[in-house]
Amino acid sequence: MSAMRGYLRSDGRKGIRNTVAVAYLVECAHHVAREIALPWREEGVHAIGFPGCYPNPYAERMMEQLCTHPNVGAVLLISLGCESFNKYALERAVRATGRPVKTIIIQGTGGTRASIREGRAWVEEQRIALDAQETVPMAVSELVIGTVCGGSDGTSGITGNPAAGRAFDQLIAEGAACIFEETGELIGCEHIMAARAITPELGAELEKSVAKAARYYATLGYGSFAAGNAEGGLSTIEEKSMGAYAKSGASPISGLIKPGDVPPHGGLYLLDVVPDGEVRFGFPNINDNAEIAELIACGAHCVLFVTGRGSVVGSAISPVVKICANPETYRRMSEDMDVDAGRILEGRASLDEVGTEIRDLVVSLGQGGRTKSEELGHQEFILTYKSFEPLGPACLPAA
Protein backbone atom coordinates (compact mmCIF):
# COMPACT_ATOMS: atom_id res chain seq x y z
CA MET A 1 0.00 0.00 0.00
CA SER A 2 1.32 3.47 -0.89
CA ALA A 3 2.09 6.02 1.84
CA MET A 4 -0.32 8.69 2.94
CA ARG A 5 0.28 12.30 1.91
CA GLY A 6 -0.64 15.34 3.96
CA TYR A 7 -0.54 19.13 3.98
CA LEU A 8 2.01 20.35 6.55
CA ARG A 9 0.82 23.13 8.88
CA SER A 10 2.93 25.54 10.96
CA ASP A 11 2.10 23.72 14.23
CA GLY A 12 3.55 20.49 12.81
CA ARG A 13 0.19 18.81 12.28
CA LYS A 14 -0.71 17.54 8.82
CA GLY A 15 -4.06 17.63 7.04
CA ILE A 16 -5.55 15.04 4.68
CA ARG A 17 -7.68 17.78 3.09
CA ASN A 18 -6.85 21.37 2.10
CA THR A 19 -10.18 23.08 2.59
CA VAL A 20 -11.13 26.76 2.56
CA ALA A 21 -13.43 27.36 5.56
CA VAL A 22 -15.98 30.13 5.06
CA ALA A 23 -17.09 30.85 8.63
CA TYR A 24 -20.16 32.92 9.50
CA LEU A 25 -20.02 34.46 12.97
CA VAL A 26 -23.78 34.82 13.49
CA GLU A 27 -26.82 33.32 11.72
CA CYS A 28 -27.41 36.71 10.07
CA ALA A 29 -24.24 36.13 8.01
CA HIS A 30 -25.05 32.49 7.15
CA HIS A 31 -26.67 33.16 3.77
CA VAL A 32 -23.73 35.23 2.55
CA ALA A 33 -21.26 32.54 3.69
CA ARG A 34 -23.25 29.78 2.00
CA GLU A 35 -23.50 31.73 -1.25
CA ILE A 36 -19.75 32.44 -1.26
CA ALA A 37 -18.95 28.72 -0.81
CA LEU A 38 -21.55 27.42 -3.29
CA PRO A 39 -19.53 27.47 -6.57
CA TRP A 40 -16.85 25.26 -4.96
CA ARG A 41 -19.19 22.79 -3.25
CA GLU A 42 -17.40 19.84 -4.87
CA GLU A 43 -13.97 21.48 -4.73
CA GLY A 44 -13.00 22.03 -1.12
CA VAL A 45 -14.80 25.12 0.16
CA HIS A 46 -16.97 24.47 3.23
CA ALA A 47 -19.29 26.78 5.18
CA ILE A 48 -19.18 26.49 8.98
CA GLY A 49 -20.29 28.93 11.65
CA PHE A 50 -21.95 29.84 14.90
CA PRO A 51 -25.55 31.09 14.84
CA GLY A 52 -25.70 32.85 18.22
CA CYS A 53 -25.47 36.59 18.80
CA TYR A 54 -24.55 36.27 22.51
CA PRO A 55 -20.90 35.58 23.40
CA ASN A 56 -19.90 32.05 24.47
CA PRO A 57 -16.31 30.99 25.28
CA TYR A 58 -17.00 27.36 24.26
CA ALA A 59 -18.27 28.39 20.81
CA GLU A 60 -15.36 30.81 20.28
CA ARG A 61 -12.86 28.07 21.17
CA MET A 62 -14.63 25.55 18.92
CA MET A 63 -14.50 28.01 16.01
CA GLU A 64 -10.81 28.70 16.60
CA GLN A 65 -9.98 24.99 16.72
CA LEU A 66 -12.00 24.34 13.56
CA CYS A 67 -10.49 27.28 11.65
CA THR A 68 -6.97 26.09 12.57
CA HIS A 69 -7.76 22.41 11.96
CA PRO A 70 -5.07 20.59 9.93
CA ASN A 71 -7.60 19.90 7.14
CA VAL A 72 -8.14 23.68 6.70
CA GLY A 73 -5.78 25.69 4.48
CA ALA A 74 -7.39 29.16 4.46
CA VAL A 75 -10.21 30.92 6.33
CA LEU A 76 -12.73 33.57 5.30
CA LEU A 77 -14.69 35.05 8.22
CA ILE A 78 -18.13 36.50 7.48
CA SER A 79 -19.41 38.96 10.05
CA LEU A 80 -22.66 40.88 9.87
CA GLY A 81 -20.92 43.55 11.92
CA CYS A 82 -22.93 43.98 15.08
CA GLU A 83 -22.81 40.44 16.55
CA SER A 84 -20.92 39.73 19.80
CA PHE A 85 -18.58 37.03 18.42
CA ASN A 86 -14.96 38.20 18.83
CA LYS A 87 -13.98 38.30 15.15
CA TYR A 88 -10.74 40.15 15.95
CA ALA A 89 -9.47 37.38 18.25
CA LEU A 90 -10.45 34.65 15.76
CA GLU A 91 -8.73 36.42 12.83
CA ARG A 92 -5.61 36.96 14.96
CA ALA A 93 -5.54 33.28 16.01
CA VAL A 94 -5.84 32.05 12.41
CA ARG A 95 -3.21 34.53 11.17
CA ALA A 96 -0.78 33.35 13.89
CA THR A 97 -0.82 29.88 12.26
CA GLY A 98 0.35 31.34 8.93
CA ARG A 99 -2.92 30.53 7.16
CA PRO A 100 -4.38 33.13 4.78
CA VAL A 101 -7.34 34.77 6.54
CA LYS A 102 -9.71 37.60 5.70
CA THR A 103 -12.76 39.07 7.44
CA ILE A 104 -15.68 40.46 5.45
CA ILE A 105 -18.04 42.68 7.47
CA ILE A 106 -21.33 42.77 5.57
CA GLN A 107 -22.43 46.09 7.08
CA GLY A 108 -19.15 47.68 5.95
CA THR A 109 -18.91 46.05 2.53
CA GLY A 110 -22.29 47.36 1.45
CA GLY A 111 -24.64 44.40 1.79
CA THR A 112 -25.30 40.90 0.48
CA ARG A 113 -24.29 41.19 -3.17
CA ALA A 114 -21.07 43.14 -2.58
CA SER A 115 -20.01 40.76 0.22
CA ILE A 116 -20.60 37.66 -1.93
CA ARG A 117 -18.64 39.20 -4.82
CA GLU A 118 -15.70 40.14 -2.60
CA GLY A 119 -15.76 36.77 -0.81
CA ARG A 120 -15.81 34.70 -4.00
CA ALA A 121 -12.90 36.67 -5.47
CA TRP A 122 -10.83 35.96 -2.34
CA VAL A 123 -11.80 32.27 -2.20
CA GLU A 124 -10.86 31.85 -5.87
CA GLU A 125 -7.32 33.14 -5.17
CA GLN A 126 -6.98 30.85 -2.15
CA ARG A 127 -8.24 27.80 -4.06
CA ILE A 128 -5.60 28.31 -6.77
CA ALA A 129 -2.83 28.64 -4.15
CA LEU A 130 -4.04 25.67 -2.10
CA ASP A 131 -4.38 23.45 -5.17
CA ALA A 132 -0.71 24.15 -5.97
CA GLN A 133 0.49 23.34 -2.42
CA GLU A 134 2.94 20.42 -2.20
CA THR A 135 2.07 17.48 0.01
CA VAL A 136 4.46 15.70 2.38
CA PRO A 137 4.59 12.07 3.55
CA MET A 138 2.26 11.36 6.47
CA ALA A 139 2.28 8.40 8.88
CA VAL A 140 -0.67 6.64 10.53
CA SER A 141 0.79 7.78 13.87
CA GLU A 142 0.02 11.39 12.83
CA LEU A 143 -3.71 10.68 12.48
CA VAL A 144 -6.47 11.62 14.90
CA ILE A 145 -9.66 9.59 14.35
CA GLY A 146 -13.02 10.09 16.02
CA THR A 147 -15.97 7.74 16.27
CA VAL A 148 -19.66 8.36 16.78
CA CYS A 149 -22.80 6.29 16.35
CA GLY A 150 -26.13 7.61 15.18
CA GLY A 151 -29.40 6.14 14.06
CA SER A 152 -28.44 3.14 16.19
CA ASP A 153 -30.47 -0.08 16.34
CA GLY A 154 -30.06 -3.55 17.76
CA THR A 155 -27.44 -4.43 15.14
CA SER A 156 -25.13 -1.49 15.95
CA GLY A 157 -23.71 -3.01 19.12
CA ILE A 158 -23.22 -6.45 17.53
CA THR A 159 -21.58 -5.57 14.19
CA GLY A 160 -20.67 -1.93 13.36
CA ASN A 161 -19.60 -0.66 16.76
CA PRO A 162 -17.35 -3.59 17.72
CA ALA A 163 -15.89 -3.55 14.17
CA ALA A 164 -15.08 0.17 14.60
CA GLY A 165 -13.53 -0.81 17.94
CA ARG A 166 -11.28 -3.37 16.20
CA ALA A 167 -10.22 -0.66 13.71
CA PHE A 168 -9.45 1.65 16.67
CA ASP A 169 -7.30 -1.07 18.29
CA GLN A 170 -5.29 -1.47 15.05
CA LEU A 171 -4.88 2.30 14.53
CA ILE A 172 -3.82 2.84 18.17
CA ALA A 173 -1.25 0.03 17.82
CA GLU A 174 0.13 2.01 14.84
CA GLY A 175 0.45 5.13 17.02
CA ALA A 176 -2.71 7.05 16.07
CA ALA A 177 -4.90 8.97 18.53
CA CYS A 178 -8.50 7.73 18.63
CA ILE A 179 -11.42 9.49 20.31
CA PHE A 180 -14.77 8.01 21.32
CA GLU A 181 -17.56 10.04 22.88
CA GLU A 182 -21.05 10.68 24.09
CA THR A 183 -20.89 10.10 27.82
CA GLY A 184 -24.71 10.13 27.76
CA GLU A 185 -24.48 6.88 25.76
CA LEU A 186 -22.09 5.23 28.21
CA ILE A 187 -24.62 5.17 31.05
CA GLY A 188 -24.40 1.77 32.70
CA CYS A 189 -20.87 1.13 31.32
CA GLU A 190 -19.00 3.50 33.62
CA HIS A 191 -17.46 0.84 35.89
CA ILE A 192 -16.18 -1.47 33.16
CA MET A 193 -14.84 1.57 31.30
CA ALA A 194 -13.08 3.01 34.36
CA ALA A 195 -11.20 -0.28 34.80
CA ARG A 196 -9.50 0.35 31.42
CA ALA A 197 -8.03 3.73 32.43
CA ILE A 198 -4.22 3.92 32.61
CA THR A 199 -4.41 5.34 36.17
CA PRO A 200 -7.03 4.90 38.93
CA GLU A 201 -7.39 8.70 39.12
CA LEU A 202 -8.29 8.85 35.41
CA GLY A 203 -10.75 5.98 36.00
CA ALA A 204 -12.46 8.07 38.67
CA GLU A 205 -12.67 11.01 36.22
CA LEU A 206 -14.23 8.74 33.57
CA GLU A 207 -16.88 7.57 36.07
CA LYS A 208 -17.54 11.16 37.12
CA SER A 209 -18.11 12.22 33.49
CA VAL A 210 -20.76 9.53 33.01
CA ALA A 211 -22.43 10.37 36.35
CA LYS A 212 -22.55 14.02 35.18
CA ALA A 213 -24.20 12.92 31.91
CA ALA A 214 -26.78 10.77 33.73
CA ARG A 215 -27.67 13.72 35.98
CA TYR A 216 -27.84 16.15 33.07
CA TYR A 217 -30.12 13.95 30.97
CA ALA A 218 -32.29 13.08 33.99
CA THR A 219 -32.92 16.80 34.51
CA LEU A 220 -33.86 17.19 30.86
CA GLY A 221 -36.26 14.22 31.10
CA TYR A 222 -34.94 12.38 28.02
CA GLY A 223 -31.95 10.11 27.56
CA SER A 224 -29.70 10.28 24.52
CA PHE A 225 -32.18 8.04 22.77
CA ALA A 226 -34.35 8.67 19.70
CA ALA A 227 -37.66 7.04 18.79
CA GLY A 228 -36.00 5.13 15.94
CA ASN A 229 -33.61 3.44 18.38
CA ALA A 230 -36.62 1.70 19.98
CA GLU A 231 -38.11 0.73 16.62
CA GLY A 232 -34.74 -0.82 15.83
CA GLY A 233 -34.92 -3.09 18.87
CA LEU A 234 -33.16 -1.04 21.55
CA SER A 235 -35.31 -0.91 24.68
CA THR A 236 -33.34 1.31 27.10
CA ILE A 237 -30.47 3.81 27.26
CA GLU A 238 -28.38 1.17 29.08
CA GLU A 239 -28.83 -1.25 26.17
CA LYS A 240 -27.90 1.46 23.65
CA SER A 241 -24.90 2.36 25.84
CA MET A 242 -23.55 -1.20 25.94
CA GLY A 243 -23.63 -1.24 22.14
CA ALA A 244 -22.13 2.25 21.80
CA TYR A 245 -19.35 1.42 24.26
CA ALA A 246 -18.12 -1.32 21.87
CA LYS A 247 -16.83 1.45 19.53
CA SER A 248 -14.01 2.08 22.00
CA GLY A 249 -12.37 -1.30 21.27
CA ALA A 250 -10.15 -2.93 23.88
CA SER A 251 -7.16 -0.54 24.18
CA PRO A 252 -6.31 1.12 27.50
CA ILE A 253 -7.90 4.57 27.94
CA SER A 254 -5.15 7.23 27.95
CA GLY A 255 -7.15 10.33 28.77
CA LEU A 256 -10.35 12.30 29.12
CA ILE A 257 -10.69 15.41 26.93
CA LYS A 258 -13.32 18.08 26.32
CA PRO A 259 -14.43 19.63 22.99
CA GLY A 260 -11.50 21.43 21.34
CA ASP A 261 -8.78 19.56 23.27
CA VAL A 262 -6.34 17.87 20.87
CA PRO A 263 -4.98 14.53 22.18
CA PRO A 264 -1.35 15.14 23.24
CA HIS A 265 -0.11 11.83 21.74
CA GLY A 266 -1.37 8.51 20.37
CA GLY A 267 -3.79 6.34 22.35
CA LEU A 268 -7.48 6.15 23.19
CA TYR A 269 -9.38 9.14 24.60
CA LEU A 270 -12.91 9.69 25.86
CA LEU A 271 -14.43 13.01 24.78
CA ASP A 272 -16.67 14.43 27.51
CA VAL A 273 -19.38 16.26 25.55
CA VAL A 274 -21.75 17.06 28.44
CA PRO A 275 -21.44 20.64 29.77
CA ASP A 276 -20.20 21.31 33.32
CA GLY A 277 -22.24 22.98 36.03
CA GLU A 278 -25.99 23.38 36.23
CA VAL A 279 -28.15 22.49 33.19
CA ARG A 280 -28.14 25.43 30.75
CA PHE A 281 -28.71 25.94 27.03
CA GLY A 282 -30.68 22.67 26.59
CA PHE A 283 -29.57 19.26 25.32
CA PRO A 284 -25.79 18.66 25.28
CA ASN A 285 -25.77 17.80 21.59
CA ILE A 286 -29.00 18.38 19.72
CA ASN A 287 -28.09 15.89 16.96
CA ASP A 288 -25.26 13.70 15.64
CA ASN A 289 -23.61 16.52 13.68
CA ALA A 290 -22.99 18.54 16.84
CA GLU A 291 -20.95 15.57 18.12
CA ILE A 292 -19.10 15.21 14.82
CA ALA A 293 -18.14 18.92 14.92
CA GLU A 294 -16.75 18.44 18.43
CA LEU A 295 -14.66 15.43 17.40
CA ILE A 296 -13.28 17.46 14.48
CA ALA A 297 -12.51 20.38 16.82
CA CYS A 298 -10.36 17.88 18.77
CA GLY A 299 -8.29 17.48 15.61
CA ALA A 300 -10.01 14.45 14.07
CA HIS A 301 -8.88 14.02 10.46
CA CYS A 302 -11.87 11.76 9.86
CA VAL A 303 -14.82 10.38 11.81
CA LEU A 304 -16.10 6.78 11.84
CA PHE A 305 -19.90 6.96 11.97
CA VAL A 306 -21.70 3.70 12.78
CA THR A 307 -25.39 3.56 11.86
CA GLY A 308 -28.03 0.84 11.96
CA ARG A 309 -31.19 2.70 10.93
CA GLY A 310 -29.28 4.49 8.16
CA SER A 311 -27.91 8.00 8.65
CA VAL A 312 -26.85 9.85 5.49
CA VAL A 313 -24.85 12.70 7.03
CA GLY A 314 -21.30 13.83 6.36
CA SER A 315 -19.52 16.92 7.68
CA ALA A 316 -17.67 20.06 6.80
CA ILE A 317 -13.85 19.96 7.24
CA SER A 318 -13.26 16.23 7.86
CA PRO A 319 -14.54 13.17 5.96
CA VAL A 320 -17.14 10.96 7.66
CA VAL A 321 -16.81 7.19 7.05
CA LYS A 322 -20.23 5.55 7.26
CA ILE A 323 -20.27 2.04 8.68
CA CYS A 324 -23.63 0.35 8.24
CA ALA A 325 -24.35 -2.16 11.00
CA ASN A 326 -27.67 -3.47 9.64
CA PRO A 327 -27.59 -5.66 6.50
CA GLU A 328 -31.19 -4.77 5.56
CA THR A 329 -30.37 -1.04 5.78
CA TYR A 330 -27.22 -1.55 3.72
CA ARG A 331 -29.16 -3.18 0.90
CA ARG A 332 -31.59 -0.21 0.88
CA MET A 333 -29.02 2.59 1.29
CA SER A 334 -25.70 1.26 -0.04
CA GLU A 335 -25.04 4.49 -2.00
CA ASP A 336 -24.58 6.28 1.32
CA MET A 337 -22.53 3.61 3.09
CA ASP A 338 -18.75 3.07 2.97
CA VAL A 339 -18.67 -0.20 4.93
CA ASP A 340 -21.16 -3.11 5.04
CA ALA A 341 -20.66 -4.34 8.62
CA GLY A 342 -24.00 -6.21 8.51
CA ARG A 343 -22.08 -9.01 6.74
CA ILE A 344 -20.99 -10.01 10.25
CA LEU A 345 -24.60 -10.70 11.29
CA GLU A 346 -25.15 -12.87 8.21
CA GLY A 347 -21.91 -14.82 8.75
CA ARG A 348 -20.27 -13.37 5.62
CA ALA A 349 -17.38 -11.62 7.42
CA SER A 350 -15.72 -11.60 10.84
CA LEU A 351 -15.37 -8.60 13.17
CA ASP A 352 -11.62 -8.63 12.53
CA GLU A 353 -12.07 -8.60 8.74
CA VAL A 354 -14.43 -5.61 8.86
CA GLY A 355 -12.17 -3.90 11.42
CA THR A 356 -9.21 -4.21 9.03
CA GLU A 357 -11.37 -2.96 6.16
CA ILE A 358 -12.24 0.16 8.20
CA ARG A 359 -8.59 0.74 9.16
CA ASP A 360 -7.55 0.48 5.49
CA LEU A 361 -10.34 2.84 4.45
CA VAL A 362 -9.12 5.45 6.96
CA VAL A 363 -5.59 5.22 5.51
CA SER A 364 -6.97 5.48 1.94
CA LEU A 365 -8.42 8.90 2.80
CA GLY A 366 -4.82 10.12 3.03
CA GLN A 367 -4.06 8.59 -0.37
CA GLY A 368 -6.66 10.40 -2.45
CA GLY A 369 -9.66 8.30 -1.44
CA ARG A 370 -13.01 9.99 -0.74
CA THR A 371 -15.99 8.88 1.35
CA LYS A 372 -19.54 8.36 0.06
CA SER A 373 -20.78 11.39 1.99
CA GLU A 374 -18.05 13.56 0.42
CA GLU A 375 -18.99 12.30 -3.05
CA LEU A 376 -22.63 13.18 -2.32
CA GLY A 377 -21.70 16.70 -1.21
CA HIS A 378 -22.64 16.32 2.46
CA GLN A 379 -21.14 19.14 4.55
CA GLU A 380 -23.44 19.28 7.59
CA PHE A 381 -22.33 21.54 10.41
CA ILE A 382 -23.91 22.73 13.64
CA LEU A 383 -22.56 24.49 16.72
CA THR A 384 -24.64 25.60 19.71
CA TYR A 385 -24.13 27.05 23.22
CA LYS A 386 -22.33 25.12 25.98
CA SER A 387 -20.13 25.83 28.97
CA PHE A 388 -17.18 23.83 30.29
CA GLU A 389 -14.72 24.03 33.15
CA PRO A 390 -11.02 23.28 32.47
CA LEU A 391 -9.79 19.66 32.56
CA GLY A 392 -8.77 18.31 35.96
CA PRO A 393 -5.11 17.26 36.51
CA ALA A 394 -5.97 13.52 36.46
CA CYS A 395 -7.53 13.66 32.97
CA LEU A 396 -4.30 13.41 30.93
CA PRO A 397 -1.92 11.40 33.14
CA ALA A 398 0.77 10.64 30.55
CA ALA A 399 0.87 14.15 29.09
Place this chain on the structure above:
Amino acid sequence: MSHDPRLILLDPRDNVLVARVRLKAGETIETGSGPAALDRDIALAHKIARRAIAAGEKILKYGAPIGVATEAIAPAAHVHVHNMRSDYTPTYHLEDERKAGASA
Protein backbone atom coordinates in the same frame (compact mmCIF):
# COMPACT_ATOMS: atom_id res chain seq x y z
CA MET B 1 -29.88 -27.75 24.91
CA SER B 2 -28.62 -25.06 22.56
CA HIS B 3 -30.65 -22.29 20.97
CA ASP B 4 -31.90 -21.73 17.42
CA PRO B 5 -29.09 -20.66 15.01
CA ARG B 6 -31.31 -17.73 13.91
CA LEU B 7 -30.79 -16.29 17.40
CA ILE B 8 -27.57 -14.93 18.93
CA LEU B 9 -26.54 -15.39 22.57
CA LEU B 10 -24.15 -12.47 23.19
CA ASP B 11 -23.00 -13.62 26.65
CA PRO B 12 -23.63 -16.86 28.56
CA ARG B 13 -25.11 -14.85 31.49
CA ASP B 14 -27.82 -13.28 29.27
CA ASN B 15 -31.54 -14.00 29.71
CA VAL B 16 -32.33 -12.68 26.21
CA LEU B 17 -31.41 -13.80 22.69
CA VAL B 18 -31.11 -11.47 19.66
CA ALA B 19 -32.81 -12.22 16.32
CA ARG B 20 -30.20 -12.55 13.56
CA VAL B 21 -33.00 -12.51 10.93
CA ARG B 22 -36.69 -11.51 10.85
CA LEU B 23 -38.93 -14.13 12.43
CA LYS B 24 -42.66 -14.66 11.81
CA ALA B 25 -45.50 -15.04 14.29
CA GLY B 26 -46.38 -18.73 14.67
CA GLU B 27 -42.85 -19.96 13.86
CA THR B 28 -41.42 -22.40 16.39
CA ILE B 29 -38.07 -21.41 17.85
CA GLU B 30 -35.74 -23.09 20.30
CA THR B 31 -34.58 -20.78 23.08
CA GLY B 32 -32.56 -23.46 24.86
CA SER B 33 -35.32 -23.99 27.44
CA GLY B 34 -37.67 -25.87 25.08
CA PRO B 35 -39.42 -25.14 21.77
CA ALA B 36 -42.01 -22.36 21.72
CA ALA B 37 -44.16 -20.64 19.09
CA LEU B 38 -43.67 -16.90 18.51
CA ASP B 39 -46.78 -14.87 19.34
CA ARG B 40 -45.74 -11.98 17.08
CA ASP B 41 -43.34 -11.03 14.27
CA ILE B 42 -39.82 -10.30 15.51
CA ALA B 43 -37.79 -7.74 13.55
CA LEU B 44 -34.04 -7.97 12.98
CA ALA B 45 -31.97 -7.47 16.16
CA HIS B 46 -34.95 -7.45 18.51
CA LYS B 47 -34.78 -9.50 21.74
CA ILE B 48 -36.51 -12.74 22.77
CA ALA B 49 -36.63 -14.17 26.31
CA ARG B 50 -34.19 -17.07 26.64
CA ARG B 51 -36.09 -18.41 29.66
CA ALA B 52 -38.92 -17.32 31.99
CA ILE B 53 -38.12 -13.89 33.49
CA ALA B 54 -39.92 -12.71 36.66
CA ALA B 55 -41.34 -9.20 37.08
CA GLY B 56 -38.63 -7.03 38.67
CA GLU B 57 -35.79 -9.22 37.39
CA LYS B 58 -32.88 -7.54 35.54
CA ILE B 59 -32.71 -8.04 31.78
CA LEU B 60 -29.16 -9.16 30.92
CA LYS B 61 -27.59 -8.58 27.47
CA TYR B 62 -23.82 -8.50 26.69
CA GLY B 63 -23.59 -9.97 30.22
CA ALA B 64 -24.73 -6.64 31.71
CA PRO B 65 -28.04 -5.31 33.06
CA ILE B 66 -29.85 -3.22 30.44
CA GLY B 67 -33.03 -2.59 32.49
CA VAL B 68 -35.67 -4.42 34.48
CA ALA B 69 -38.74 -6.54 33.58
CA THR B 70 -42.01 -4.71 34.34
CA GLU B 71 -44.05 -7.95 34.14
CA ALA B 72 -43.49 -11.70 34.04
CA ILE B 73 -42.02 -12.65 30.64
CA ALA B 74 -42.49 -16.14 29.17
CA PRO B 75 -39.73 -17.98 27.28
CA ALA B 76 -39.64 -16.95 23.57
CA ALA B 77 -41.65 -13.76 24.24
CA HIS B 78 -40.56 -10.49 22.64
CA VAL B 79 -38.63 -8.41 25.24
CA HIS B 80 -38.94 -4.70 24.54
CA VAL B 81 -40.40 -1.40 25.78
CA HIS B 82 -43.80 -3.02 26.55
CA ASN B 83 -42.40 -5.35 29.22
CA MET B 84 -39.13 -3.77 30.42
CA ARG B 85 -37.89 -0.33 31.46
CA SER B 86 -34.64 1.58 32.02
CA ASP B 87 -33.08 1.94 35.46
CA TYR B 88 -31.98 5.45 34.35
CA THR B 89 -34.22 7.51 32.02
CA PRO B 90 -37.57 6.48 30.47
CA THR B 91 -37.43 5.35 26.84
CA TYR B 92 -39.09 7.66 24.35
CA HIS B 93 -40.70 5.83 21.43
CA LEU B 94 -43.29 6.41 18.70
CA GLU B 95 -45.95 3.92 17.66
CA ASP B 96 -46.00 3.60 13.87
CA GLU B 97 -49.70 4.00 13.01
CA ARG B 98 -49.15 2.83 9.43
CA LYS B 99 -48.30 -0.73 10.39
CA ALA B 100 -49.18 -3.19 13.09
CA GLY B 101 -46.65 -5.10 15.18
CA ALA B 102 -42.98 -4.46 15.77
CA SER B 103 -41.57 -4.99 12.28
CA ALA B 104 -38.96 -2.36 11.37
